[in-house]
Amino acid sequence: MVPITVRIQTAPFDQAAELQALRAGRHDVGAIASFVGLCRDHHPGAxxxxxxxxxxxxxxxxxxxQAIQGMVAQAQARWPLLGVTVIHRVGPLLPGDDIVLVAVAxxxxxxxxxxxEFLMDYLKTQAPFWKKETTPEGGHWVDARESDDAALRRWGVASDNAA
Structure with missing residues (x-):
């Protein structure tokens, strides 16, 4: 049984502790790849x-x-995984705050x-999250980006956002 952790939370996460938990007591793990997404204060070029x-x-x-568990199942069908952790924050965030951790053993x-990378591409387009940004002009909901849909298509998966 592959250990899978999926958490949605408002509190910050401890990346080092999560990576340690993913490998704790394991001698079959040869690699852990992780990604941490951060809240930015701008959009490059925009x-x-x-x-x-x-x-x-x-x-x-x-x-x-449930949607994220489905994404993890698709990743498990593609690659021989020994563990997966996906933690995504919700609620108010400030620039510099951690938003998401994806770690794969x-x-x-x-x-x-x-x-x-597959799980992160999937999260950006398929996970049911809604993002609202506050700028000097006020608050506005952020639409899906074509570049995120294109990243998912390279895995042979069509985005639900694609027209």
């Missing part, structure tokens, strides 16, 4: 640094965790890297 003052993430409890680095 607005100046400092423009985004805050972000709020919303989700449907239960539905979100495998016997070899190629599977760990690929599965980690």
């Amino acid at each position: 607005c100046a640094p400092g423009h985004v003052q805050a972000m709020e993430l919303e989700h449907y409890p239960g539905m979100t965790e 495998s016997a070899h680095r190629a599977a760990a890297f690929a599965a980690c």
Whole structure:
């Protein structure tokens, strides 16, 4: 049984503790690949640094965790994984705050890297999160980006956001 952790939370997470928990007592793990997404204060090429003052993430409890479990199952079908941790924060966030942690354990680095990237691409387009940014002009909901949909398509998966 592959240990899988999926948590949606408002509190910050401890990346080092989560990575340690993923490998604790294990001697079959040869690689752990991880990704931490952070709240930025701007969008490169779209607005100046400092423009985004805050972000709020919303989700449907239960539905979100189920969707992420499905994403993990798809990753497990593609790569020989030994453990997966996905933690996503919701609620109000400030620039510099951690938003998401994806960590994948495998016997070899190629599977760990690929599965980690696949899960992050999947989370950006398919996970039921809604993002609202606060800027000097006020609050606005953030639409899906074509570049995120394109990242998912390279895995042979069509985004639900694609027209």
